[in-house]
Amino acid sequence: REAPAKPGLLGRLMGRSAAAPAAPRRVLDDEMLEQLEELLIASDMGVETALRVTANLAEGRMGRRLSVPDIKELLASEVARIMEPVARPMPLMPKRPQVVLVVGVNGSGKTTTIGKLASQFRAAGKSVVIAAGDTFRAAAVEQLQVWGERAGVPVMTAPEGTDPASLAFDAISKAEQDGADLLLIDTAGRLQNRADLMEELAKIVRVIRKKDPSAPHNTLLVLDATTGQNALSQVETFQKLADVSGLVMTKLDGTAKGGVLVALADRFGLPIHAIGVGEQIDDLDAFDPEEFAAALVG
Ligand code: GDP
Numbered sequence: 001r002e003a004p005a006k007p008g009l010l011g012r013l014m015g016r017s018a019a020a021p022a023a024p025r026r027v028l029d030d031e032m033l034e035q036l037e038e039l040l041i042a043s044d045m046g047v048e049t050a051l052r053v054t055a056n057l058a059e060g061r062m063g064r065r066l067s068v069p070d071i072k073e074l075l076a077s078e079v080a081r082i083m084e085p086v087a088r089p090m091p092l093m094p095k096r097p098q099v100v101l102v103v104g105v106n107g108s109g110k111t112t113t114i115g116k117l118a119s120q121f122r123a124a125g126k127s128v129v130i131a132a133g134d135t136f137r138a139a140a141v142e143q144l145q146v147w148g149e150r151a152g153v154p155v156m157t158a159p160e161g162t163d164p165a166s167l168a169f170d171a172i173s174k175a176e177q178d179g180a181d182l183l184l185i186d187t188a189g190r191l192q193n194r195a196d197l198m199e200e201l202a203k204i205v206r207v208i209r210k211k212d213p214s215a216p217h218n219t220l221l222v223l224d225a226t227t228g229q230n231a232l233s234q235v236e237t238f239q240k241l242a243d244v245s246g247l248v249m250t251k252l253d254g255t256a257k258g259g260v261l262v263a264l265a266d267r268f269g270l271p272i273h274a275i276g277v278g279e280q281i282d283d284l285d286a287f288d289p290e291e292f293a294a295a296l297v298g
Pocket of ligand 1: 106108112143250279
């Protein structure tokens with residue numbers, strides 16, 4: 001697959017001086033640091049993280065003459081250093097079924113991600129069951145059924161308006177009966193009524209625990225990378241609603257603003273299990289910090 005074309009940070013830095021071609025080397029001074037900070041902030045890294053990255057980069061290097069490749073390399077290695085600890089695939093457990101709760105606001109790519117995950121786990125030889133836990137959104141259930149068909153995975157549904165917690169409970173029973181390795185449970189993402197959502201998610205977890213006290217084994221928060229800094233507040237919100245254990249970042253194919261991943265890693269340190277890079281079933285990649293850093297810096 002071709003790497004998505006997006007203007008990198010330094011591409012944009014050099015773009016500014018397109019009229020007067022940039023010197024092959026520039027002295028690392030306050031002005032240059034400030035420009036770098038601006039670029040990082042423009043990539044949605046957030047002020048705090050941008051300042052930390054540039055401070056690390058500057059340490060012991062002020063006054064040095066640096067070429068663009070030098071700056072790229074330094075920036076990329078600073079970014080990669082922040083990202084490396086969070087680049088971890090979703091842990092697989094011997095527990096059967098491993099119960100994976102998938103949360104996130106509507107539109108973030110939950111349904112799509114569940115389909116992609118199901119397909120990947122199947123390809124890895126795991127048997128998977130999906131539960132369509134957003135029982136109030138008929139369209140979401142239908143979408144999930146389509147993804148289940150694509151992935152070759154059964155989708156547990158319930159009539160519209162069924163208590164999602166009871167569906168989750170039944171889904172665990174079904175996954176047990178089927179001897180499934182993994183159960184992926186979709187959930188509602190209506191943030192408009194946070195109190196309801198909180199109660200709904202809390203109830204799902206409570207009921208799941210009745211069935212299996214160690215479940216849910218993973219709680220994945222799906223975040224749309226194109227929402228930029230908004231992703232940070234979504235993490236805060238969902239951490240209050242559920243015990244988020246890892247992130248999937250979607251729509252990284254459509255943004256030059258992936259800097260928010262750095263801000264997320266810096267602020268929360270939650271593992272990034274996978275990244276969505278398109279709308280097709282195979283468009284889910286492991287998160288590679290070096291590749292990400294190189295693409296971000298451009
Ligand atoms: P949900 O409401 O959270 O379940 O979101 P959906 O899974 O329905 O996704 C919302 C929209 O985002 C759909 O049009 C998806 O095709 C699209 N989408 C999801 N993941 C990605 C991704 O990684 N890249 C792109 N380009 N689009 C995505």
